[in-house]
Amino acid sequence: MRTRDSNKEEIVKQKAIALLVEKGIEGFSMNRLAKESNISVATLYIYYSDKEDLIKKIGIEIGKNFFDEMSKDFSPSMSFKEGLYKQWENRIRFAQSKPLEVNCWELLTHSSYGEYILEKSLLDFKITMGSFFRNSVEKKELIPISKEIFWSVAYGPLYSLLRFERDGKNFGGGPFKLNKKTIDETFELVLKALTP
Amino acid sequence: METDFNNILIFETNIKTEKDKMIISKVLNSNPEIEQWNIDLEDIDSVLRIESRTLNASQIIKMITEQDFKCSELTE
Numbered sequence: 001m002r003t004r005d006s007n008k009e010e011i012v013k014q015k016a017i018a019l020l021v022e023k024g025i026e027g028f029s030m031n032r033l034a035k036e037s038n039i040s041v042a043t044l045y046i047y048y049s050d051k052e053d054l055i056k057k058i059g060i061e062i063g064k065n066f067f068d069e070m071s072k073d074f075s076p077s078m079s080f081k082e083g084l085y086k087q088w089e090n091r092i093r094f095a096q097s098k099p100l101e102v103n104c105w106e107l108l109t110h111s112s113y114g115e116y117i118l119e120k121s122l123l124d125f126k127i128t129m130g131s132f133f134r135n136s137v138e139k140k141e142l143i144p145i146s147k148e149i150f151w152s153v154a155y156g157p158l159y160s161l162l163r164f165e166r167d168g169k170n171f172g173g174g175p176f177k178l179n180k181k182t183i184d185e186t187f188e189l190v191l192k193a194l195t196p
Numbered sequence: 197m198e199t200d201f202n203n204i205l206i207f208e209t210n211i212k213t214e215k216d217k218m219i220i221s222k223v224l225n226s227n228p229e230i231e232q233w234n235i236d237l238e239d240i241d242s243v244l245r246i247e248s249r250t251l252n253a254s255q256i257i258k259m260i261t262e263q264d265f266k267c268s269e270l271t272e
Contacts, residue, residue, distance in 0.1 A: 029238075029239065029240070030236065030238075030239050030243070031239060031240050031241065039272075040270065040271070040272050041206070041208075041241060041243065041270055042206040042270035042271055042272050043272045045204075045206045045236075045243050045245050045270075046201055046204050046206065046272075049234050049236075049245050050234055050235075050236035050238070050239075050243070050245070051236060051238050051239070
């Protein structure tokens with residue numbers, strides 16, 4: 001009698017994420033994953049019907065985790081400043097605590113599986129953020145702009161800072177560590193650009 | 197619905213191409229005792245995965261080898 005071994009499944013998931021980041025989607029193989037997870041190929045195929053199934057399931061799970069993290073202490077009725085700052089905090093925490101997941105998420109959402117994964121995992125989050133956006137415009141705390149411009153200005157600078165943080169280097173090659181002062185300074189500039 | 201793990205059979209085959217897959221599709225699709233099946237053509241072992249409540253491994257092996265493909269059960 002086979003039973004679900006959630007501990008083993010979790011190991012497989014973590015190994016799959018690491019392997020996807022290391023090898024890319026093309027280079028990723030179920031065989032290699034089975035070996036690295038110390039399970040048989042048969043066991044792996046009991047969990048996932050094939051490579052495509054595995055990639056989709058892993059992607060959706062990361063998306064859901066991401067959504068849970070982003071929703072922490074956040075409500076679409078918050079003031080624009082408060083809500084956006086919360087989003088920054090949540091995104092920074094996720095990026096710092098789960099760097100592999102973030103890399104894997106980037107990889108998967110920009111692949112041919114991207115649309116499917118996004119649709120399955122982030123639908124609710126899109127609705128929440130959409131209503132935050134509309135509320136803010138209605139309250140005249142945010143200028144009416146397209147969603148793409150909004151996203152680029154609201155989060156682009158944050159993700160640039162996180163990239164410096166990930167590389168650990170500033171432009172001069174010296175060390176870079178993201179601190180609250182840098183975050184707040186950048187956030188104020190973003191707010192200046194987005195508020196009427 | 198969660199798949200019952202006990203109804204899953206896993207095989208290593210030499211089914212490599214879409215054309216090969218077409219050949220076995222005919223046999224597998226026409227069998228009402230097979231609830232679901234798929235083959236991972238991207239994998240080195242061309243893993244065939246069968247979900248069936250009633251069939252056993254040797255019955256599947258017979259079906260596949262009759263189409264002139266190799267097929268052996270992978271065990272855990």
